[in-house]
Amino acid sequence: MNFSIRKAIKEDMPQVLHLIQELAVFEKEENAVEISVDDLVSDGFGASPLFKCLVAEDSEGIKGIAIMYARYSTWKGPSLHLEDLIVTQKMRGRGIGTALLNEVVTYGNSLGVKRINWEVLDWNEPAIAFYESKGANVMRDWDVVHLNEKAIQNYITNI
């Protein structure tokens, strides 16, 4: 099939947000997306971008995205975090996810990172099988912890 991967530009952000929302629905968190197109533009394309975004597109538009940024491991050193790897539902199984991940790993390797990290829902077996087929280690004993915006405010009030 015919698709290409390129670095995102500001004008892609409406389609990028659409894919972020599509994944949130799949992850049973459809009300969790509070970010706007304007946020993505200002956060990703300012003087100090907070993330790097790749898009996979065919003649009809953007069908997949990868969003990443630098992290740091106190065991290994500089690492790269893959915040989102999303392929729109009806276009899965055509190599778009692999093509995007190839670019992410190539980019991480060019930076010399010691690790590439991401997160996965433990019931998302197709994603887990895909990641494991690529050599990733899904660490089922490590859980993600969030102190959300409201909890931060409560915490501050009680210090």
Place this chain on the structure above:
Amino acid sequence: MNFSIRKAIKEDMPQVLHLIQELAVFEKEENAVEISVDDLVSDGFGASPLFKCLVAEDSEGIKGIAIMYARYSTWKGPSLHLEDLIVTQKMRGRGIGTALLNEVVTYGNSLGVKRINWEVLDWNEPAIAFYESKGANVMRDWDVVHLNEKAIQNYITNI
């Protein structure tokens, strides 16, 4: 008890690495720490530091650390990642962890982050109880995924 919290300086890094190693042993990963004092100094105290480190110390030395850096959520916006919150084993239960976390949350709030994230081992019940008592949400269905240095090299070879 008498301890104070301050921003780390380069000269603290040997003691900081010692605490990182102590935690790795507790987490049954004693061979996982590949970083050196020189790495911590160059990564944390250069022109573009890759992390921010706080230390808790008493008259005898450093008894606890917090290491953090910026992340980004495509659902919420800018976030703060708490990579390590470590109190040396024999000094636990004396309020050092809370004092460090207070500083981390106050710092995150001053930045206006939408979330503070970290990771925990699912069998580390004392840590989980501590985090939950502070209002954090331990997301047991979200697992951490790693593509380590060797896997990155294998991946690149097979593209």
